[in-house]
Amino acid sequence: MPAEPTTASTAARDLLGEHAQTVAEQATRHALTLESILAVLRSSRLDATAARTEAIEVASAALIGLRTATDQQRSSLLEPVTHAFTRLRDDLRPLVRFGELDVQFIEPPASGRALPGDVARAARTIVRTAVLALIDAGTARRVRIQWDCDGRNLLVEVRDDGDGMLDAHDDAIRPIAERVAALDGHLRVSSTPTWGSQIDITIPLDAPAFSGTIDDQQDLTERERDVLRLVVTGAANQEIAHTLNISINTAKYHVANLLRKFGARSRAELAALSR
Template sequence: MRLPDPAVALAAAASVLRAPVGGILEPLSAALSEYLPHRALAMLTGDCARHPMKAYGEAALTEQITSTELARVGGTVELGRPWFGQAHLAGELIPALAVASQPPGADGALLVVMTGDEPADEVRVLVQALWDLVALHLSHRAVNLRPADLSGNRVAASERARAITELTNAHAATLQSLLSTLRSRTLDDAAARRTATDLAVSALIELRAAADLDSTLSEERAGVAFNRLAGKLAPLTRYSEVSLELNGPREPDHVLPGDIANAARALARNTVVTMLDYAGLSRIRVTWEVSGAELHVAIRDDGPGVLTVDALPVRRLTELAAAVGGRLSLDAVPGWGTTVTAALPLTPPVTEVPDDALAVLKPRELEVLERLARGLRNRQIAEDLLISQHTVKFHVANILDKLGVATRTEAAALAHIHGLSV
């Protein structure tokens, strides 16, 4: 095994850092292959709420490895100290080199290299140093994401935590109920079995219904979304002399894309916070209305009316609206108040892409995209391609990253443009 050359190592680091976040492992694998032959790489990072786990290499490993397995390996690795040993990955015991890094203010990142050879000390040092750079790069990208990506990551993390909490509580309640039934001294065996069976059936029904939680990551009813906004705004004026008037949408059951609902809440809340910084106002009115293919958000106050389009808060609001394809306008009249309005599209814009846009996808990713474009859910795609749902999620994440889009809908639109779903 040849020892690392400093110039080559630096060139490798540069190639890795130039890659998009979702494509870091491919150049990293190429950089390490000369010094550390391996079958696959996998990473787990706390700085990406949408896709914390990524893998690259042999499909037999990358399609089966789980974030739980990586987390278990991470529990044995100390920061800055490479670890080598047998690790349970992709359902089997595999020799692996693992390194962990946590830059200041970051949640940390783990890299696992599945290799059959025990690396020399110099190679371990190289892998650790390279991963330290990558972890720092990932934390920087997480802090400096575009508004749309940043809000999307935060929403995904929040909704994932909520879903896990709900499922955990339901699971605990079911187990407690079953134990109480089986331990009961007032029920005979037959009655206990019937009761336990009923509880188990009810729990299975609830578990299947929980699959619908996935839709909350992509869709939200306008009334529900506005009520969530009301909950966020209430503390801002609870002990203030400013009166807050909230006018929800007249069609509360109208379905909004998740990113639009989140952007509308962020716009309204940030605007209210900005207005409250000015003295002399007594009322703020927030209105949402679905009109045609847009969600219209309007925030009006009766303050001094001195806010300008060049003000930093307004520029940030404009960037937030633009990040989801919307537009924002400001109307401020000195002595009469300020009105901020935003129009957010309910359908994603069609992105102009080169004719070979899908050329970056691998054959399996094209198969997944084609079925995604036909409207199939992850479970249906998994059944159709005879792969696991976990693998489908992995491919979908890679597809979104490689195509430079944020949602499945945008990816499907590109597939239709290029005739993939025909």
């Protein structure tokens, strides 16, 4: 029978998981900031002086956000769903004003249940990642973002008018799928050629029961055990794929499954549990 984790090991696990989540969310936010600055500088609606002023404002706001991000992410307070959605809209505002993508926001009901801090942050990161993926694809001109809450789950919908070729196994969707799986949520992608694609995401508001350890008797395939051993060493997806002679998409798929099976929020937490 596995030993109960000590207070010190539990704290270390939580810190590792929180650090990994912070790094991932900040990376997405920085990418969005850079895309926004580029959109401002490339805009044909602004002259050089106005573009410089707007770019400075975007960069300044991002710098302020960076300085406070760690404190915000450590907070465990509930966040009203409308407030969480407004923060997302504020994140995307520079891109909406000066980019080529027309972003429409469908406000969630004000009566929706307040979101746990980690769910609100994850949902914003997921949507930001999806919007950046659509920009990279370059086929969509309009995207609609909608949030709702059914009392137990946050429901996120991202719909575009692109070429309708998006698939759940695309590389652009993999980071989103992995994050949704880590939250014990569900993701569905539906596409119609020439009409566009829709991403539907369901994120539980209440975290699943956490076992606190990984039992060797858990129902793992041999391949999943191989992947888990490499995750523990800190190997990235590309290194896992090379070592096991599998595709990087397959490696990402196995990591996402492991996160889901054990209720871990990050690779660091999964590794800490295994140890």
